Amino acid sequence: MSNERLRAVMASGGWTHGSLAEAAGVDPKSVERWVNLGRTPRRATALKAAETLGEDVHALWPSLRQARSARAVGPELVALYGQRADLPVSMYVDLLAAAREQIDVLVYAAVFLHEAYPRLNDLLRERAAEGCSVRIALGDAASTNVQQRGQEERFGHGIESRCRLALMHYRPLLGVPGIELRTHATTLYNSVFRADDEALVNAHVWGVNAYGAPVWHLRRNGGGGMFDTYAESFDAVWGTARPVEG
Known part of the structure; x- marks a missing residue:
């Protein structure tokens, strides 16, 4: 063929x-x-x-x-991937589609999701209509931390453009009951994609584009573990983020 x-x-x-x-x-x-x-x-x-x-x-x-180099390592750290590029986008889609109570996304841009899965907004609307709380935190393109990240990754103004593009992708969700969209200006140490008690965490490495950095798949196993550490980190960033106006 x-x-x-x-x-x-x-x-x-x-x-x-x-x-x-x-x-x-x-x-x-x-x-x-x-x-x-x-x-x-x-x-x-x-x-x-x-x-x-x-x-x-x-x-x-x-x-x-096809995901490769994944291995089970513990009760909370379900699998470890050498780089984000090793994960098929279907893993993110399946994770979000399975959510029943809560979806949290913390990124600067992550436009690869919309580019590879154009129905992402429809999926989020469907989850919200079923009673799932959806919170999306995107990077503020005008923030010094976003601009610094572009310099560190030798991506220049590209990261700022991708933040604006991500906002354009998500903007149609403004006003949808159950979905909140905010921008944040924090230093992004990790991108977090959470669905109920599971999460994919994309670590960020100085000078390395996100697609080349590791990802760990977490599943909550009791309280006070790794999963809760990242969940609490999301809440802290969310508290500083600004709602996007329509």
Whole structure:
């Protein structure tokens, strides 16, 4: 089966088998097999090719979404992933879809969720309609901490733009009963995606983009543990955040 998404992206950018092969450091025959036979390159090669094309690697090769390097490590720390890129977006979607009482999202932007799952707002509306409390805290693009993060990750003003883009994605949820949207100006040590008693926590590492930093899957096991530490951290940030006005 051919990879029509890759074919279309290459065509729109004027890329040939040869030019993409040179940029990705492979033989043109390899690129030809990616396109015509639907072959999936090695992860490192796929990441380089996707970066060259300006496209999401998982959009070009969905099979690379398979989570890897996860292992169970304890009653609360269910699994540990070497980097966020190892997790398929379906893990986040399934986590949020299973929530019955509470959804908390603490990020600067995390636009990868809306980009990979355009129905995210619909999912959040459905959860809220079923009585689930939804709180979304996004980074304030004008804050010094967001700007500093861009410098540290060598992302420049890109992080500020992504904060504004995230706000644009979530803004249609303003006024939906059960859903609150705020912006915060805190130093973001971790992004938190919580659904009831489970959470995915994306640690942030100085100089490393979030997709390259570790993620741990937590499940509450009694009180006072790791899960509660991150839940309380969310509440502390939420208390400083400003409601988004319609």
